[in-house]
Amino acid sequence: MVPLLPSIPLTTCPALLRAALQGGEEQRRRCCCSATLMPVVTDLEYDAFIMGQPLDSKQILVVCVTPPQPSGNTHTATRWDVLQDLFRTRNKNRAMPCTQCQMDSFRLVRYEMSAGMAGFGxxxxxxxxxxxxxxxxxxxxxxxxxxxxxxxxxxxxxxxxDLQRQICRTRRDHRLGLSLPTDHKFRYHCGVRYDWL
Structure with missing residues (x-):
């Protein structure tokens, strides 16, 4: 396997990390992710990617949970478009967005949640x-x-x-030493309806 450049940690790019964990793409040494589409993180590399943030990092890593393919639902499309536009704006003119975003105050990645149907990816x-x-x-x-x-x-x-306000609150909570347990389960509130799908 060709070694990675020392200035580019493997954990900065989910696609590079996934390839390394699968033992493939031996010649690939740099991020080839799109500057217009959020990189996708899968179960395979999720924990290594999250834990790979440098200890001196001040960057909030924002994981957006989406269905496998953004649906035709108007609410979904609007939300998806808002996130994609934000990602596109932040990464304009970047050839290697995963590497070049390391000094940004926050970073967006996407986690495509499976519909749970076997044989579909x-x-x-x-x-x-x-x-x-x-x-x-x-x-x-x-x-x-x-x-x-x-x-x-x-x-x-x-x-x-709305997203930026939550990022600010999250950063404030971190400064106060507040965090959630690694196995924290989200609890749904009665009467609250979120129709992303």
Whole structure:
């Protein structure tokens, strides 16, 4: 296997990390992720990717839980478009977004949750089993610590400002030494409806 460049840790790019864990793509040494589409994190590399944040990092890692393919539902499309536009804006003119985003205050990645149907691509159920996550939810980490699990967008609000406010609250909680247990399960509130799907 060709060694990675020392200045580019393997854990900065989920696609590189996945390839290394699968033992494939031996010649690949740099991020080839899109600057317009959020990189996808799968169950295979999820924990290594999260725990791979440098100990001196101040970056909030935002994991957006989505269905395998964004549906034709208007609410879903709007929310998906908002996130994609934000990602695209933050990574404009970057050839290697996973590497070049390391100094950003936050980073967006996507976790495609499997519909649980065998034979339809990789089974991504880790976040559902561990945290009770569902499409439309967000998880936020800093230095590998889980700081937030929940919904940010509601049925009548899907603004970038909502996400940015939650990132600020999450950063404040981290400064106060607050975090969630690694096996924290999200609890649904009665009467609250989130129709991401």
């Amino acid at each position: 990789p089974e991504n159920v880790l976040l559902q089993q561990r945290h009770g996550a569902a499409p439309g939810m967000f998880l936020m980490y800093l230095k590998g610590k889980l700081l937030f699990v929940g919904y940010i967008f509601t049925s009548d609000s899907c603004l970038v400002e």
